[in-house]
Amino acid sequence: MIATMHVPFVDLRAQHAPISGELDRAVREVIARADFILGAAVERFEAEYAAFIGTRHAIGVATGLSAIELALGAFGVGAGDEVITAANTFIATVQAITAVGARPVLVDMDPSSYTIDPDALAAAINSRTRAIVPVHLYGQPVDLDAVLAVARRHGLLVIEDAAQAHGARYKGRRAGSFGHAAAFSFYPSKNLGAFGDGGMITTDDDRAAEQLRLLRNYGQRVKYHHAIAGTNSRLDALQAAVLRVKLPHLDGWNAARRRHADAYAARLARRVRTPTAPAGIEHVYHLYVIETGQRDAVQHRLRAREIDTGIHYPVPAHLQEACAWLGYKAGDFPATEAASARILSLPMYAELTEAQIDYVAEAING
Numbered sequence: 001m002i003a004t005m006h007v008p009f010v011d012l013r014a015q016h017a018p019i020s021g022e023l024d025r026a027v028r029e030v031i032a033r034a035d036f037i038l039g040a041a042v043e044r045f046e047a048e049y050a051a052f053i054g055t056r057h058a059i060g061v062a063t064g065l066s067a068i069e070l071a072l073g074a075f076g077v078g079a080g081d082e083v084i085t086a087a088n089t090f091i092a093t094v095q096a097i098t099a100v101g102a103r104p105v106l107v108d109m110d111p112s113s114y115t116i117d118p119d120a121l122a123a124a125i126n127s128r129t130r131a132i133v134p135v136h137l138y139g140q141p142v143d144l145d146a147v148l149a150v151a152r153r154h155g156l157l158v159i160e161d162a163a164q165a166h167g168a169r170y171k172g173r174r175a176g177s178f179g180h181a182a183a184f185s186f187y188p189s190k191n192l193g194a195f196g197d198g199g200m201i202t203t204d205d206d207r208a209a210e211q212l213r214l215l216r217n218y219g220q221r222v223k224y225h226h227a228i229a230g231t232n233s234r235l236d237a238l239q240a241a242v243l244r245v246k247l248p249h250l251d252g253w254n255a256a257r258r259r260h261a262d263a264y265a266a267r268l269a270r271r272v273r274t275p276t277a278p279a280g281i282e283h284v285y286h287l288y289v290i291e292t293g294q295r296d297a298v299q300h301r302l303r304a305r306e307i308d309t310g311i312h313y314p315v316p317a318h319l320q321e322a323c324a325w326l327g328y329k330a331g332d333f334p335a336t337e338a339a340s341a342r343i344l345s346l347p348m349y350a351e352l353t354e355a356q357i358d359y360v361a362e363a364i365n366g
């Protein structure tokens with residue numbers, strides 16, 4: 001039995017240590033310019049992020065939730081519309097749909113990928129359906145060929161929820177460049193995280209991009225001249241400055257996450273179910289989610305050895321109290337419900353060491 005070692009779930013201090021000089025400089029530059037709202041750092045980061053994802057536009061907003069909500073709104077989704085998404089997602093996806101006044105329609109996941117089941121999606125479409133919000137959950141792009149084919153067949157909008165999938169690729173293209181628009185979150189623990197809240201919308205649509213720039217800023221094109229009813233949802237300049245420092249490191253960090261995923265799988269696959277990405281998909285392992293019938297016991301054992309874990313998510317969206325009004329019940333989405341009792345997210349971040357991975361694997365294999 002080796003000595004106990006604390007393994008945090010994420011370790012932002014380890015990420016920041018080697019780039020702390022650059023981060024300090026970037027923040028000081030914003031303070032020196034005093035352009036805290038929108039301004040140079042936001043403009044530059046938007047251009048860099050659009051180039052990184054491969055879209056014509058990127059519009060910085062306050063949060064990932066707001067990115068989904070504003071993207072839906074910019075494409076005219078609202079009251080009377082139905083928007084389909086997966087029951088296996090963080091609640092923000094669902095709450096963004098309700099925020100624009102549309103009705104969320106939830107569907108089950110494909111148990112092999114944990115992402116939306118394209119057949120279940122197709123079966124949920126009716127005359128009120130306006131849009132699909134596929135979620136690239138845990139960092140794995142959804143089956144985009146299948147989802148986009150369904151969308152095209154029915155003339156539906158696709159707003160990707162890429163909040164967990166910065167840098168992931170599907171058949172060589174970045175997640176976030178496939179739909180009419182895509183939403184990203186820069187919540188600190190995301191693969192690309194700010195020092196607070198932040199979000200981004202990517203799109204190739206010039207009209208929507210223009211609309212989104214208005215919507216996030218009180219509907220104003222010129223100060224104190226308000227063209228449309230908007231809101232205040234701007235990406236903060238200090239956050240943009242931090243994100244500009246981090247963006248060039250993202251592909252390297254994601255590659256390290258993939259190496260750690262392989263290392264976990266090599267040590268664990270005989271005892272628990274480990275995630276696998278099908279050919280053509282570059283998973284970025286925002287979360288490394290294993291499955292076991294003894295989930296609670298395993299989590300307990302890891303906690304006793306000071307290994308932090310998470311469950312994403314313990315209660316599927318359709319069984320959340322906040323969604324009771326939608327009328328779903330236990331048993332509606334069997335794959336999602338079965339997974340929620342079995343899944344466990346292990347520590348995952350680029351700076352994870354081989355010793356930590358060995359220690360976690362040893363604790364699981366018991």
Ligand SMILES: Cc1ncc(COP(=O)(O)O)c(C=O)c1O
Pocket residue numbers: 063064065066089090092093135137161163164184185186187197198199
């Ligand atoms: C899948 C998903 N969608 C949306 C969000 C919302 O992002 P934010 O917390 O920045 O509002 C998150 C993360 O928090 C998420 O994981």
